[in-house]
Amino acid sequence: MSAETAKTETIVFVEGNPVVLAAYGNQLQREEFRVESAQDGLEAMKILSRLVPDLVILDLLLPKLSGVDVLKFIHSQPRLKTVPVFILSTNSIVGAAEEPVLERASKRLLKNACTPAIVVQAVQELFAVSQTPGGKAPASQADKSQSAKAKTVVFIEDDPVVLMAYRNQLQAAGFNIQPIQDGLEAMKILSRLVPDLVILDLLLPKFDGVDVLKYIQSNPRLKAVPVIVLSTNSIIDTAEEYVLERADKRLLKGSCTPAILLQTIQKLLAGGSAAGQADGAEPGDLKTGGVLAGSHTAA
DSSP, rough: OHHHHHOOOOOEOOOOOOHHHHHHHHHHHHTTTTEEEEESSHHHHHHHHHOSEEEEEEOSSOOOHHHHHHHHHHHHHHHGGGEEEEEEEEEOOOTTTTHHHHHTTTTEGGGGOOHHHHHHHHHHHHHHTTTTTTGOOOOHHHHSSSTTTTTTTEOSSSHHHHHHHOOOOHHTTOEEEEHHHHHHHHHHTTTTTTEEEEEESSSSSSHHHHHHHHHHHHHHGGTTOOOEESSOOOOEEEEEEEEOOOOSEEEEEEGHHHHHHHHHHHHHHHTEEHHHHHBTTTTTTHHTOOOHHHHHHHH
């Protein structure tokens, strides 16, 4: 990172676990960011009462005062009104009454699907945009695919390794990725957010991918949102096969690389695929275990 984008930026990092705080804080400091650390909500508020940082990275589960309390404090202070906030937490689910508070956050990241390198990249992207005249992305980012620019993808996958493999490629192409690791959280997020696209595993904890598809299908707000089913095993009960018809594309993890997934997303967002079909493959191909549109798309 160049001196212009790193040396003068101050980040208040609020995290109750000292090991996590050190891992992420050290990586940010190596990139020449100035990091002010707080290990509980009360300490965070004391720091923010005397300092206006360039960014706050905030855990939700904190001693003394919670991350939601800290967000309320930030929201109540005119001095802090324009300070971006990244939520970095193991659990982003809060009570319905407090959900509007989380809308104050600029970005939400799950710890078990995140690394210090991913946080650094998100921070760099934030400051790169904010320091460009007019608040626009620099030329290097503006050259990215127009289909990816400013697009939000909800990626529902419970395996953090799988999620990371695909996510890095999508973020490099300019997509904003919202990771979710179970069906219940997916439905809660989709109840308040209308993304540009959903990527969905079928085998999920709490509620499975079929349940999530039923929720999407029943919600008029989500009617036009493209859905890609990406799963290791998509064989479901015959009575529920009709639910998969809501998916615009079905891909098998074993035959789908990150590059294929990216190309598929770009084509869907450009309007190049009919719902429930897979570039020459019949929807039934998935149920029989055939290699799907992934290989066709890559051709």
